[in-house]
Amino acid sequence: MTPVVRYDLVTLAPRSVKKDSGGNVRAIGRISTGLAATATLLAVVPSVNASAGPTITASGLTCHGSAGKFGAEQGSGSGNNAHYPPRGEWQWVRGYCDDINVKLDATRNVRVCTPKKCHGWVKAPKNTWTVVFKNSVYAASYYLQFQGARSVTGWLAS
Structure with a gap:
């Protein structure tokens, strides 16, 4: 599998956008509190063909x-x-x-x-x-x- 989308759960800003071998955009995000507690989210978002329309990020926003x-x-x-x-x-x-x-x-x-x-x-x-x-x-x-x-x-x- 190629690298995946990583985004901050507070801002929902992806760090990178990559597709897995099945053509799906994968999003993995992580957030920490001051107490070092960590929450992790794994989501799969369908990919969008760039020639068919706008690019869609893991948060659902277009560029x-x-x-x-x-x-x-x-x-x-x-x-x-x-x-x-x-x-x-x-x-x-x-x-x-x-x-x-x-x-x-x-x-x-x-x-x-x-x-x-x-x-x-x-x-x-x-x-x-x-x-x-x-x-x-x-x-x-x-x-x-x-x-x-x-x-x-x-x-x-x-």
Whole structure:
């Protein structure tokens, strides 16, 4: 059997999505209390053919269905780009998507910055889901940078 879906029982955010030899998505989650008590859950969720429609995670959400609305912090002047989340804070990959996706309220160039570097600019057209970082890793830290000081709002799915 290939690796299975693992997700946090509190947030229901899967760590990875894999199918077993029978084509079923398997979900195994684990939660601990401060007293080190542990509960384990094993669930089998039917797989979905990606060509037939949206990818469904162990929690039942689609990638874009898990998206959250955001507003970027405005840059402070020339050469100082808008950011999300605000400077000094980090976003993390939630695990609902294979990639980091944005749908912006205005066309903008956007890039993903990780603790090691900022990656290349990607043009995200207005009101269109755009992959801005491929093959993201569950719980990895990042922030979005928008070219120019002007703020922007939109949807973020990861």
